[in-house]
Amino acid sequence: MNDANSPESEVSGTLGRFLTLADTAEILNVSASQAYALVRSGELPAIKIGGHGHWRVERSVLESYIEAKYEEARRMSLWNQSEYASLPEYSFDANRRDQTRSSWT
Template sequence: MPLEHIQDVLSISRSQAYALVRTGDLRAIRVGGRGQWRIELTQLEAYIQRAYDTTAAEIATEQTTD
């Protein structure tokens, strides 16, 4: 999937999507002469699952400190 599709799926800006790729949070490859970014669906799904896991852990931590 092109980076633009990721923006739509996650409802984020282009710069936010690019930052996810640059930091390695979302694995991607560059293809073609213009260096277009592409992300496999499995990588997007894995990123989303990690985000859910992180959120659940944060909520659990907040609940134990309240």
């Protein structure tokens, strides 16, 4: 269990379950506009509360988001260290294929 004097219990005791975008930005060490962009893009799930529709981010969702970003960074690091990192990427463009196919007929 958390010690009453631990930094984690201090933060959760003062901020509560839902965070404002300003609180979220402070925790992520980004600007408020960057936090707003994360929410608006859907990358960071949030809800609108109240008549003016103020955004709120649930603390557990923010923690999950941070953990997912760490995992993403870890996987990218492993990929970049792998033997496959030097392989070129190929993509399939359906429009180009259709154009090519129609030019054959």
